Amino acid sequence: MSDLISQDAVIASLKANSKKQVIQELSERAAGLVGLPARDIFDHLLQRERLGSTGIGQGVAIPHAKLPTLDRLFGMFARLDKPIDFDAIDDEQVDLVFLLLAPEAAGADHLKALARIARLMREPGTAQKLRASHDAASIYAVLNRASEPNAA
Amino acid sequence: MLDPLTIVLLVASGLLVLAVLTSLIAYRIGAPLLLVFLAFGLAVGEDGLGIEFDNAPVAFFIGSVALALILFDSGFNTRLETVARASWPALVLATLGVLLTTGLVGVVTHYLSGLSWPASFLLGAIISSTDAAAVFFLLRVGGLKLRERVRATLEVESGANDPMAVFLTITLVEMIVSGAGRDQAFLDFAGIFFAQIGLGAVMGLLGGWLIAQAINRVQLEPGLYPVMVIGLALLLFAVTSQIGGSGFLAAYIGGLMSGNFGTRSMPMLRRFQDGVSWLCQIGMFLMLGLLATPSGFGLIWVQGLFIAFFLILIGRPIAVWLCLLPFGFKREETAFISWVGLRGAVSILLAITPMMAGIPVGQAFFNIAFIVVLTSLVVQGWTIRPMARWLGILVPPEIGPVEKVELELPGAARHELVVYRITENSPVGTGERIPRWARPSLIVRAGRSLRPHEAGRLQVGDLVYIFAAPRYIRLLDRLFAGRVEITDTDAEFFGDFAFPGTTSLGDIARQYNLEVDDTDAEKTVAELLIQRYGEDIHRGDRLTLGQVELIVRDVTDDNRVARVGVSLAPQERAARLPLFQNLEEITTNLRARLAGRRARNGHPKKAPSPAAADRSSQPKEAE
Numbered sequence: 001m002s003d004l005i006s007q008d009a010v011i012a013s014l015k016a017n018s019k020k021q022v023i024q025e026l027s028e029r030a031a032g033l034v035g036l037p038a039r040d041i042f043d044h045l046l047q048r049e050r051l052g053s054t055g056i057g058q059g060v061a062i063p064h065a066k067l068p069t070l071d072r073l074f075g076m077f078a079r080l081d082k083p084i085d086f087d088a089i090d091d092e093q094v095d096l097v098f099l100l101l102a103p104e105a106a107g108a109d110h111l112k113a114l115a116r117i118a119r120l121m122r123e124p125g126t127a128q129k130l131r132a133s134h135d136a137a138s139i140y141a142v143l144n145r146a147s148e149p150n151a152a
Numbered sequence: 153m154l155d156p157l158t159i160v161l162l163v164a165s166g167l168l169v170l171a172v173l174t175s176l177i178a179y180r181i182g183a184p185l186l187l188v189f190l191a192f193g194l195a196v197g198e199d200g201l202g203i204e205f206d207n208a209p210v211a212f213f214i215g216s217v218a219l220a221l222i223l224f225d226s227g228f229n230t231r232l233e234t235v236a237r238a239s240w241p242a243l244v245l246a247t248l249g250v251l252l253t254t255g256l257v258g259v260v261t262h263y264l265s266g267l268s269w270p271a272s273f274l275l276g277a278i279i280s281s282t283d284a285a286a287v288f289f290l291l292r293v294g295g296l297k298l299r300e301r302v303r304a305t306l307e308v309e310s311g312a313n314d315p316m317a318v319f320l321t322i323t324l325v326e327m328i329v330s331g332a333g334r335d336q337a338f339l340d341f342a343g344i345f346f347a348q349i350g351l352g353a354v355m356g357l358l359g360g361w362l363i364a365q366a367i368n369r370v371q372l373e374p375g376l377y378p379v380m381v382i383g384l385a386l387l388l389f390a391v392t393s394q395i396g397g398s399g400f401l402a403a404y405i406g407g408l409m410s411g412n413f414g415t416r417s418m419p420m421l422r423r424f425q426d427g428v429s430w431l432c433q434i435g436m437f438l439m440l441g442l443l444a445t446p447s448g449f450g451l452i453w454v455q456g457l458f459i460a461f462f463l464i465l466i467g468r469p470i471a472v473w474l475c476l477l478p479f480g481f482k483r484e485e486t487a488f489i490s491w492v493g494l495r496g497a498v499s500i501l502l503a504i505t506p507m508m509a510g511i512p513v514g515q516a517f518f519n520i521a522f523i524v525v526l527t528s529l530v531v532q533g534w535t536i537r538p539m540a541r542w543l544g545i546l547v548p549p550e551i552g553p554v555e556k557v558e559l560e561l562p563g564a565a566r567h568e569l570v571v572y573r574i575t576e577n578s579p580v581g582t583g584e585r586i587p588r589w590a591r592p593s594l595i596v597r598a599g600r601s602l603r604p605h606e607a608g609r610l611q612v613g614d615l616v617y618i619f620a621a622p623r624y625i626r627l628l629d630r631l632f633a634g635r636v637e638i639t640d641t642d643a644e645f646f647g648d649f650a651f652p653g654t655t656s657l658g659d660i661a662r663q664y665n666l667e668v669d670d671t672d673a674e675k676t677v678a679e680l681l682i683q684r685y686g687e688d689i690h691r692g693d694r695l696t697l698g699q700v701e702l703i704v705r706d707v708t709d710d711n712r713v714a715r716v717g718v719s720l721a722p723q724e725r726a727a728r729l730p731l732f733q734n735l736e737e738i739t740t741n742l743r744a745r746l747a748g749r750r751a752r753n754g755h756p757k758k759a760p761s762p763a764a765a766d767r768s769s770q771p772k773e774a775e
Contacts, residue, residue, distance in 0.1 A: 051659050052651035062649075066663065089650045107665050111699055115721035118648040 002144055004100070004113055005075035009033055010136040010143075014078040014097075019086050023049070023063060026076060026099050034074050034101065036067065041101065055088025060121045064100040064114060073113050074101040077143060079130060096121065096130055163203065167196060171434050186286055186496060187529040189434050193441015205442040208507045214439060215501035218432035219314070220389040220403040221382070222497070225429040226284045226311045227360075227407025229422065233688055234304040235408065241479045242308035245472065245489075249309070250316040252471035253280040253463070260462050265455060267513065274324040275517055278503050279463060279524045281317030283496025284310040284404075285433050286529070290494065290536050297547045298540060300690035302485050306492050311408075314498045315401035319348050321502045325509045344396075351397025353405060359388035360409025367414040367421070377417045378424035381410065419558070436497040443504075444522045452516060456523030463524060464531060468493040469731070477735045482694070484543040486732040491539050495528040547692035548645055554633045558625070567619045572632040574614045580631050581612050590628055592616035626709060645692070646705045647719030653678030653712065664718065667698040677702060678713035687711055694719075 011029065016022040023045050024038075031038035044065035048054065055061040076099040083093035098117050102110035120126060126142065133139045171192045175185050196203050205211075235242075257276035262269060287310035290296075291303060298306075323341055363384045367377065388406045393399035414421070449456070469490040476486050503521035507514035540546045555573040574581050586592065594617040595607040610616065620628060651660060657680055658673035660666060672680060681704060685693050689711065693704045703717040733741070 048663060051655050051663070052649065054649060056648060108699060111664060111720045115648060118720070122644070 004073055004117075005077060005140075005143065007136055007140040009074070009076040010140045011076075011078040012134060012136045012139055013081050015081045016084060018084060019049070019094075020046075022078070022080065022084065022086075022097060026063070026078060026097065030074065030076050030099065030101060033076070034070060036069060040069075041065070041067065044101075045099075053087035053089065055086040055090075055092075055094050056118060056121065057088055057090040057092065058122075059083060059088075059092055059094055059127060060096045060098070061086050061088065061094045062098045062100065062114065062117055062121065064102070066102050066104050066106065066110065068104040070101055070103045072103065073106060073109065075099065075113075075117070076101075077139065079133075079139060096127060167192075167438055168431075168434060171438055186289065186433065186437050187526075187533060189437035190441045190526065190529070193438040194444065194446065195441070197442040198445045199447045203442060205439070208443075208504050211439055211443060212501065212504045212508055215436055215497070215504065217386065217389075218436050219497060219501055220386065220400060221425075221432050222285045222429055223311060223314060223400055223404040224385040224389075224407035225425045226288055226307075227404045227409075228411035228425060229288070230307055230311065230408055230411070232408070232412045235308055237301060237688055238304035238308045241305045241476055241481070242312060244475045244479075245305070245309040246313035247316055249471045249475045250277075250280045250313050250320065252474060253467055254317075254320060256467040256470060257459065257463060260467075261459065264458065270324055270328050271511075271513055274321065274328065274506060274511075275459075275520060277317055277320035277324055278506075278517060278521050279459075279495055279499045280320065281313040281495075281498050282306075282310045282493050283498050284314060285429065286310075286494040286496035286533065287492060289433070290492075290533060296537060296540055297549060298488075298545050299485065299547055299692045299694075301481075301693070302488060302545055306489060309489075310494075311404045312401075315349070315352060315398040315404070317498060317502060318400055319345060319398060321505055325505050325511065328506075328511055329509050347396050348398040349401065351395060352392055352399070352401030355388065355392040355395075355397050356402040356405025357409060359384070359392070359402060360406035361413065363388070363406060363410035364413035367410065368416050374417065374420070378421055381421055382425070382428060385410075433497065436500065440497075440500045440522065440525070444519065446519075446522075449519050449523070452519045453523065456520040457527060459520060460524040460527035460531075463495075464493070464528065473732050480734055480736055482696075483732040483734075483737075484545060486734070488540060488543050488545045490732075491532060492536060493528070494532055495525045499525050544645060546645075547690075554629050556629070556632065566621055568622055568625070570618050570620055570625060570628060572616050572618070572628070574610055574612050574616065574632065575634045576612050577634045578632050580610060584631065586610075586616075586631065590618050590620055590624065590631075592618050644719075645703070647701065647703050647717030649718050649720075650705055651677060651716050651718065653681075653714050653716055655716070660718065661697075664700050664720065665698060666700055677716045681713050681716070689713060 009030075014022065014025055016025055024042055027042035027045060028038045030036075030041055034041075044067055045063050048065050049063065053061070054063045078097045078099070080095040080097065083095040086094035088094055098121060100110075100114060100117060102113070106113075120143070129142045130139060133142055171189050174188050174192050177188065194200060198204055254273055254276035257279060258269070258273035261267060261275050262272035265272070267275075287306055291298065291306065323344060327341075363381060366380065366384065370380070372380065385403060385406060389399040389403045392402035411418075469487075472490040472493070473486055476489065481489070499521045503518040506517050511517075555575060557571040559569040559571070561567060561569060576582075580586060592604055592610075595602045595604060595610070596615040596617075597607060597611065597613070607614070618628065654676050656673070657666070657668055657675050657677055660677065661668045661673060675683075681693065681695060681702065682689060684695055689704060689707060691704055691707055695702045699720075701719040703719060704713055705717045706713075706715040708714050
């Protein structure tokens with residue numbers, strides 16, 4: 001995961017009351033890190049959410065979008081203060097959010113990265129470990145350790 | 153004073169009852185039931201307790217009748233939509249597939265044992281067909297919910313390939329016995345083949361339709377319907393065989409027709425035939441166990457096991473793969489269909505024919521067929537469920553378990569009486585109201601019968617009696633079903649993200665680089681899937697578009713696609729199976745390889761391999 005996400009893109013405790021607010025918060029923080037207007041990121045993410053929620057179930061959501069002006073894959077993770085309604089596939093509330101932004105031309109790399117994130121978040125035990133971690137450094141460690149193929 | 157007839161009856165009935173009781177053990181250890189009956193037959197046979205039975209003609213007679221009834225019942229329980237859905241692949245498997253298997257096994261036998269060509273092919277034909285009863289049994293009783301197209305193909309194949317195998321075997325036996333010349337034999341062969349199949353099919357259609365009419369029109373004592381149907385089924389079998397058609401094919405098609413066009417007393421008929429099917433099944437496997445004397449096998453064990461494993465691991469997979477090439481099955485689907493090539497009663501029955509005809513290798517063939525059936529039941533029968541899970545063929549359940557009893561009402565009532573037990577996690581159990589049209593007529597709580605207004609709020613553990621029209625029962629099931637346990641593999645099954653069926657394909661294509669042309673881009677995903685699969689669409693049906701796979705996730709009661717899953721990395725599952733590519737994949741790969749070669753020749757400098765960059769994300773094995 002370290003090629004997708006850096007530790008300063010990990011938020012250990014995000015306060016938000018709605019799906020829209022989460023996406024807004026994340027867009028603003030991501031904007032600072034990738035150097036693009038927050039409004040742009042927000043619009044693209046929301047456009048994707050309108051097609052169908054990115055809540056994949058069991059408290060996890062993976063909002064994502066392709067941005068024409070981005071130059072690399074960019075990942076960001078947030079653990080929410082309290083679970084919120086996200087229209088997720090299983091109707092459960094969401095408290096773990098992994099955001100992925102991709103350049104318009106990323107193609108197969110974008111899909112692979114998304115599939116990797118989805119698999120990581122579904123892996124038994126990962127979600128519990130993330131919920132049990134309370135600072136960015138330990139969350140970052142969980143994300144990276146779990147994605148190594150040899151970590152049992 | 154013991155009458156010999158009484159002794160036969162005593163032994164037979166005793167065996168039957170004991171065999172049924174052994175099934176209790178089978179559930180404990182998860183062994184395929186048919187294997188248990190076979191083992192039981194062996195245990196009391198010549199090698200065990202010493203009951204001697206080696207009357208081949210009697211065994212053949214009993215076996216034929218049993219097989220005809222089993223096939224009739226298979227047809228009776230197969231819906232026409234299933235047949236329609238799988239007719240082409242199943243038909244090719246049932247004809248060409250049987251021929252290919254016969255040929256492959258024949259060639260191996262010829263070089264392995266030095267038998268003559270006709271004799272080698274005879275052995276191939278004997279073990280060429282999958283067993284309808286075994287396949288049905290393991291797929292249905294095991295409660296496996298398979299991808300619809302796979303299930304339909306397997307079911308129809310297993311019902312339709314027996315007649316072909318019977319025909320091949322009997323023709324080869326006759327050829328060997330009469331020693332007929334090649335050319336002459338071939339002409340006869342083709343003539344007999346078309347007579348058998350043609351007459352069998354026509355008689356089946358006609359007879360089955362007549363049986364359905366009899367069920368619907370003749371007024372009888374209710375208990376007589378099943379007897380009449382069984383009688384007519386056997387009559388159909390006998391008449392068709394007598395006039396030179398395939399009685400087995402007629403029995404299967406007859407069952408199909410009567411089961412689909414009959415309307416009256418159907419639940420009772422099904423239950424009765426279920427019992428008859430069991431009886432036939434047990435009888436056949438017991439008989440096989442009694443007939444076989446493994447202690448006398450000697451070296452045959454080695455040859456038998458070799459042929460069995462050749463059939464399971466090479467012969468059937470090749471035959472299935474070749475037959476399914478043009479039908480666009482996914483690799484894991486082809487692999488699973490190869491794996492469910494269960495051998496059973498039919499092979500045993502066919503193995504008796506050379507013995508009856510007095511062919512010298514008859515006994516050896518019987519022994520080999522025995523070993524093949526045994527191996528197939530142990531190796532394949534026991535592993536169907538894990539294999540289905542590993543290959544991702546199982547469709548996760550839509551609703552949780554339901555505790556219910558359905559009762560058919562006498563007369564021409566359009567309603568059924570359904571009894572549900574309210575379970576803790578069901579919507580009703582957690583307080584959801586029962587809709588007005590489904591108000592219970594009676595509630596039984598702690599042994600007391602209560603009227604709805606006496607009972608008040610429903611409680612967990614109550615039995616509710618509801619009169620409902622059959623088409624509403626699915627809705628009711630949902631109200632009374634427990635929670636569905638979603639496992640990790642289930643989540644994987646439906647892909648990473650979900651969209652409503654009304655989402656435009658173009659929108660999804662823009663997000664995930666799908667390859668769609670402009671006309672498709674204007675459609676909704678649901679429309680595209682319906683266009684591909686027709687109206688008969690099921691959960692778990694899937695469609696590959698470029699690097700992404702679309703999976704039907706929810707289907708409404710009126711057969712509309714409500715939700716579609718998108719799997720972003722379907723190739724990772726396929727990567728487990730390098731074999732079994734279908735025609736489309738093969739051409740795509742070839743084209744890609746050719747293009748790659750051309751590109752390399754043009755630009756000698758090689759681009760860095762994308763595989764190297766992605767090595768950190770090897771797919772995690774699910775089990």
